[in-house]
Amino acid sequence: MPPSSEFGRDEAARKQAVSPADGYPALAGREVVLGVAGGVAAYKAAMLASLLVKQSVGVTAVLTDAATAFVGEATFAALTSRPVASRLFDPGRHPLGGHIELAAGADLVVVAPATADFLAKAAHGVADDLLTTLLLAAECPVILAPAMNAAMWAKPAVQRNVRQLVEDGLGIIEPVSGWLACRREGAGRMAEPEAIASEIARVLAGGELPKPGVS
Numbered sequence: 001m002p003p004s005s006e007f008g009r010d011e012a013a014r015k016q017a018v019s020p021a022d023g024y025p026a027l028a029g030r031e032v033v034l035g036v037a038g039g040v041a042a043y044k045a046a047m048l049a050s051l052l053v054k055q056s057v058g059v060t061a062v063l064t065d066a067a068t069a070f071v072g073e074a075t076f077a078a079l080t081s082r083p084v085a086s087r088l089f090d091p092g093r094h095p096l097g098g099h100i101e102l103a104a105g106a107d108l109v110v111v112a113p114a115t116a117d118f119l120a121k122a123a124h125g126v127a128d129d130l131l132t133t134l135l136l137a138a139e140c141p142v143i144l145a146p147a148m149n150a151a152m153w154a155k156p157a158v159q160r161n162v163r164q165l166v167e168d169g170l171g172i173i174e175p176v177s178g179w180l181a182c183r184r185e186g187a188g189r190m191a192e193p194e195a196i197a198s199e200i201a202r203v204l205a206g207g208e209l210p211k212p213g214v215s
């Protein structure tokens with residue numbers, strides 16, 4: 001889908017900067033909304049933004065309030081060379097609502113990290129901020145990359161929400177086992193940015209959405 005005019009100004013420069021032959025051809029020139037929820041792994045979302053931009057993807061970052069406690073908007077604005085969207089009500093910039101305008105321009109929405117809170121809201125259709133509302137407005141493929149403490153990830157409520165989201169047709173990139181910010185080893189560490197980028201490329205090339213235990 002074409003980018004909105006506000007974000008399309010450096011399209012030609014991005015396409016020239018990286019040849020599709022350098023990476024994933026399915027990514028070049030595509031539009032991705034990168035949702036970032038409030039977990040420690042938000043810093044890895046900055047790396048994902050950078051990786052995608054290097055592959056000539058147009059990236060618009062949408063941060064939850066909690067995400068801004070971990071990584072500042074300035075980081076994502078600089079990496080994507082676009083304004084960051086974080087407010088649901090922003091009539092000067094998005095008269096139709098950012099959730100409508102950004103969803104309409106997206107080829108794919110990825111939320112990385114997806115917090116336990118975000119998974120719960122998404123599984124129940126809650127729409128109380130820009131990112132959750134945008135998710136409901138999206139008609140393109142959606143991929144979530146959960147990240148949290150191992151005890152949180154193991155909770156029945158979280159696993160129930162993940163199953164619901166898979167049943168609802170969303171892609172899930174399962175977290176991996178490894179060193180967690182809570183200073184213990186366990187399952188809950190967000191997949192690495194490279195792995196998420198390659199799942200995005202696969203889906204944009206027409207592949208199936210990733211599922212827990214499959215991706």
Ligand SMILES: Cc1cc2nc3c(=O)[nH]c(=O)nc-3n(C[C@H](O)[C@H](O)[C@H](O)COP(=O)(O)O)c2cc1C
Pocket residue numbers: 036037038039040041064065066067114115116117118147148149152
């Ligand atoms: C230091 C710190 C680290 C956190 N890390 C995570 C995390 O990795 N995953 C998670 O699901 N929640 C984490 N949380 C809790 C979320 O920030 C909290 O649930 C918040 O409401 C999420 O909001 P959001 O889903 O709108 O971004 C953390 C909180 C703090 C204070």
